Amino acid sequence: MYRIGIDVGGTNTDAIILDENYHLIHAVKSPTSLDIKTGIETSLRSLLQGANMDKNQITHAMLGTTQCTNAIVERKKLAQVGVIRLGYPATASVIPYTSWPEDMVQKLSGNYALVHGGYEYDGQVLGEVDEAEITALLEQWRGSIESIAVIGVFSSIKNDQENQVRDLIHEVYGEEFPVSCSSLIGSVGLIERENATILNAALCKVIETTTQGFVQALESEGITDAAVFLCQNDGTLMSIDYAKQFPILTIACGPTNSIRGASYLAKIKDTMVLDVGGTTSDIGVLQDGFPRESSVAVEVGDIRTNFRMPDIISVGLGGGSIVRSVNGKVTVGPDSVGYRIREEALVFGGKTLTTTDIAVRLGHADVGDRSLVAHVEEDFAKRAEAEISSIIEQAIDKMKTSSGDVELVLVGGGSIVIPDTIRGVSHMIKPENGGVANAIGACIAQISGQYEQIYIYSKEPREDSLRDAKEKAVQQAVLAGADPVTVELVEVEETPLAYHPGNATRLRVKVVGNMK
Template identity: 70%
Template sequence: MNYKIGIDVGGTNTDAAILDEDLNLVHSVKSPTSEDIESGIFQALHRVLQEANIDQTAVTHAMLGTTQCTNAIVERKKLAKVGVLRLRYPATVSVTPFTAWPQDIVDVLTENYAIAKGGYEFDGKTLSAFDEQEIRDILTSWQGKVEAVAIVGVFSSLKNDQEFYVHDISREVLGEDVSISLSSTIGSVGLIERENATILNAALFKVMQATSDGFEKALAQEGVENAEVYLCQNDGTLMSIDYAREFPILTIACGPTNSIRGASYLAGLENAVVLDVGGTTSDIGVITDGFPRESSVAVDVGGVRTNFRMPDIVSIGLGGGSIVRQAENGEVTVGPDSVGYKISEKALAFGGNTLTTTDIAVRLGKIEIGDSEKVAHITQDFAEKAEAKIAQMVEEAIDRMKTSSGDVTLILVGGGNIIVPDQLKGVEEIIRDEKGAVANAIGASISQIGGQYEQIYIYSQIAREQALQDARGKADEQAMKAGAIEGTIELVEVEEIPLAYHPDNATRLRVKVVGDLMQN
């Protein structure tokens, strides 16, 4: 019997799950997320292996969903010093790199940037003559000052040969130790948002290096030496550890997508709304044809506006540790503050002195944990008011995710899902599963390898079928680079968006594929 291990790091808990080769859950554990993240991963991995009592050498795959990159951006810590090289002079000098960025993150990255000649017009014509010597002079001036380079060409989503050429020059001038990120491989249409995403990707390479090295080290310490190692992407798929080191930004918001995938698997549904209730917050997303629905608008990451792919998620300040209070006007309030991972110390049912949503669930007889006598003094009326407030918060969030007025099927997962009432307006059916508390770790374990490619094609210059074939081939290449087996890759999504301002029928084409994991 072979096994897979999935680990997902949340804000409150780090969850680990072991699945057998038939994807049956063998064992799972929850451990408090540590401040340094790594030790929490070590503890969860150690516990799940010890308690499951399996042969570590039979583990063939290990998957990690981590908040490390998100935390690094939000906390402005462990980020690399980035040099930004934009190819479009003089047309874009009025809006320089780092425009509208929070100053505290700019101070960390160091404001090294240059706008050089190059780039393309929207129809593929050269904007200004590319000057190799100018590029070499800029890069030479950055020697010893930057740890990573973000290369951004105007309309590189249409034509990206200049970006790849500058990549080769950068490698020659700055050496192998400097990380290089190309905007055409990361973001979408929209210069500034794509540039921002590329800068963040470049800034995160040290964080991902440390995280991936730490995960491999933890596995080795536990005797898991034969496993293929993967990290979770934010579209509900996996990528190889080497691919993650090249595109660390793709791990941002992978936690909610793991939960959505895990919920879909547990419920046996490919279309539903998923509510993942943690200790501090709840994430609401939509599963569409088995994969998380992606956001169609630019997304703010740590105060920086970006346009790389992100899941369509609504987060609310409601969790199992959310603090319940009665306002002066008699109204009951829930959250957004929470006791978080200290719930076992601070909640009333566990002998603490803070009233939480979990205490309300205990008082109403929905769950048997802690000591129910310690919440017996809470009146039935107050408990019902608190539950009604929780229901209102959830109903409003679900309404924000709906695309039609009809009732939806809701899958409830996460360790705090018991606080959600059994009846909600706008919800036709609520599905809970006893394994839902570790749906995120299960989602990490069952995922396939993903590949995605996006480019602007001008259909007056290339036939649509030929463009689709080209994009599909390049998406397949991305999937194989991320660790998928050739021959198992399937097309799961095609998106075409015509560019209204272009006279020659230009279309932004996005293709997504998935494939099976490599086997040992």
């Protein structure tokens, strides 16, 4: 019984095998390829050759990927989206795609319609859904769109209208046609929730290609019976079918994999984690073993959204960051040699001075040929190290919730460039196998389910509301691939809505369970 975990980073693709007791059997790193798929296949092949094991004993395979993030940032491989907002005429003053980058709107076709429907903030009907209106719209769009986003006004209170429109779309276009409903994706706030739903709908082709590529890569290596999962951005996993419904949940899963892996390796559930890659460093916070979630709206590809995202700070510092002297001042990054570090860095015979070269010159790391950096002046190297410390210190300060020093777990393949002493850090832990913490985090993760809705406690008592939210969160976890017997409640968040006279509360419930 073995598990494979693969995490695709901007610089390297890491792959590991764990046994049934979660002991590391073998780990490999290979450069991330431009098409991602080739890098996964190379890592997988190298991993299996090095492990020398019976492939029939591999029961689970997990993938953490940057494909969806890259598709949004690069504006590539996105689907043509039709946007249906239930809320006419009340919401006509702010139309869909408001404040979006123009190039992104053009990529997604820009098709939208404001139709009748929606609810008031207290759950009263704003407008009834006109099925004839929807049907006529779908006939107009036929052949010109590949996915649809459905957004109802205050669907976070009642989502039956969104479900009604979704069912109608499936009647007209077929059951397999991708439909994204905002009540299952975003939080309170119409525009941000709508934006997140549109992005989710736009990613349907990317996630299909990614999942197919991963399954085919496994099959080409003779792994045919393993259960396949993708990583979510809360440090948990989801099945392929669930990922196809909610591809947006893979965004920022790389840093959360590292945070979860760091927690497992260091045997710590509450701490700060610094994951240093080849190009960037990610800083996050562990709370009870899971990454802390962002409490503010997050921009993805310059688009403001409010779906679930981890509270992560990324800085342009990694093992391949380029070090320069500009007008007498030492600068580090944010540009990097990335996956070409073994060709470009001085210690490997290249011509570019990187942070790895600085670490080797100062005796903090033993990689490559140290004699190749002997000409770098020690004073210059120390100034570069001070700049590296400054970048990390500022990022850590932004993540703190108090002025005191914090404990820091250091992981990632580029962690050799981080000095042993950093202001604001009381104790630094460097766990064994921290270089592949991201792949380990993918491999040891559980399945999660989350549900969020506004409940009016004056109409539905708190205990009944909690029970209902938990049941729906468990349903989401089971859909994502969890064994229902193992699912347990891990988080409840209640936010009273002060403007509502009926004691309305935004209730968010999270559960986790083991894989089937």
